[in-house]
Amino acid sequence: MVASASPISPIDLARMAEEQLRDPKVAELRKQPGALKLKEVNLDGCILLCDVSTSRPRPIVLPLWTKTIFEAIHNLSRPGHKSTTRAISARYVWPGLKRTNLRIPGDFFPSNSAERISPGSTFVRDLQENFRKLSPLSPVHHGTTKKYLPRDLMSAEQVYVRHDAHRGPLVRPYDRPFKVLYRSHKHFDILRNNKSTRVSIDRLKPAYSADPKFPPPAVHPHDQAPRVDDSSRSETVSDSQSNTRSGRIIKRPIRYRTILSARSF
Numbered sequence: 001m002v003a004s005a006s007p008i009s010p011i012d013l014a015r016m017a018e019e020q021l022r023d024p025k026v027a028e029l030r031k032q033p034g035a036l037k038l039k040e041v042n043l044d045g046c047i048l049l050c051d052v053s054t055s056r057p058r059p060i061v062l063p064l065w066t067k068t069i070f071e072a073i074h075n076l077s078r079p080g081h082k083s084t085t086r087a088i089s090a091r092y093v094w095p096g097l098k099r100t101n102l103r104i105p106g107d108f109f110p111s112n113s114a115e116r117i118s119p120g121s122t123f124v125r126d127l128q129e130n131f132r133k134l135s136p137l138s139p140v141h142h143g144t145t146k147k148y149l150p151r152d153l154m155s156a157e158q159v160y161v162r163h164d165a166h167r168g169p170l171v172r173p174y175d176r177p178f179k180v181l182y183r184s185h186k187h188f189d190i191l192r193n194n195k196s197t198r199v200s201i202d203r204l205k206p207a208y209s210a211d212p213k214f215p216p217p218a219v220h221p222h223d224q225a226p227r228v229d230d231s232s233r234s235e236t237v238s239d240s241q242s243n244t245r246s247g248r249i250i251k252r253p254i255r256y257r258t259i260l261s262a263r264s265f
Contacts, residue, residue: 011065011072013046019062020049025095026060036093051093061094069094147202154183156206159190161199177207 020026026049030038041050041057050057061069069092074084088094153159160174167173181196182189188204189196242250 011068013044013048013059016059016062016065017046017048019064020060023062025062029060029095056091058091058093061092066094149201150206152206152208153201153204156180156208158207158209159188160205160207161190161192162203162205164203174205 029036030049035053036051037053038049038060039052039057040047041052043050043057043059048059050059069088070084073087073091079087085097088097158177158179160177162174163171178190178192180188181191185201187198187200189198191197244250
């Protein structure tokens with residue numbers, strides 16, 4: 001960083017005074033009336049044409065001295081362009097200091113509408129045409145997703161209202177059905193607590209009720225299964241079973257049942 005720093009150019013006031021005497025623009029500034037109060041001032045033994053409208057005399061800067069004056073002030077601390085312009089204006093009179101602006105790269109390269117493209121390069125021509133059609137997207141982005149709405153909501157006579165407040169335990173997500181007084185595509189007016197209340201359509205759900213025109217479906221009794229006569233089976237089982245004093249049935253193994261049946265004969 002130290003090696004790249006350029007030395008500060010000294011300002012030779014004697015040479016500047018000689019240039020003011022030979023420059024025809026200084027003579028024009030003397031004749032033109034304006035806000036500047038020009039007067040010859042002795043600065044370090046040199047007679048310079050300066051502006052004395054401020055508390056500090058400011059010498060007139062000629063076009064040959066613009067680079068020297070700029071480097072003498074800007075290279076001290078290398079501030080921004082505003083600080084450099086303010087420092088130069090406080091010490092010198094630089095005609096057209098704020099008139100010359102920095103040119104952007106687009107000004108250096110003039111646009112040529114008639115571009116030279118070979119007749120056979122179709123790909124290049126199409127590529128340039130597509131790039132000309134490119135444009136930035138709109139910064140405004142609104143949600144385009146459609147929300148789900150029940151099909152029968154616009155014709156429902158009663159609707160449920162979603163409970164958006166904090167719900168405690170065992171609280172239903174929808175309040176009881178309310179009668180619809182007025183409907184639109186954005187909101188519904190319902191009868192709530194004996195008064196009209198406007199509710200957003202996003203919180204509603206249609207309430208369905210039984211139609212009295214249709215009778216309830218007939219209930220057919222189920223066919224009874226055929227009864228099986230287990231009298232013979234119960235007699236056989238009763239022989240091989242016995243009850244305890246508490247009434248519990250004792251089921252003996254099969255090998256003991258055969259012995260008991262043989263003894264009975």
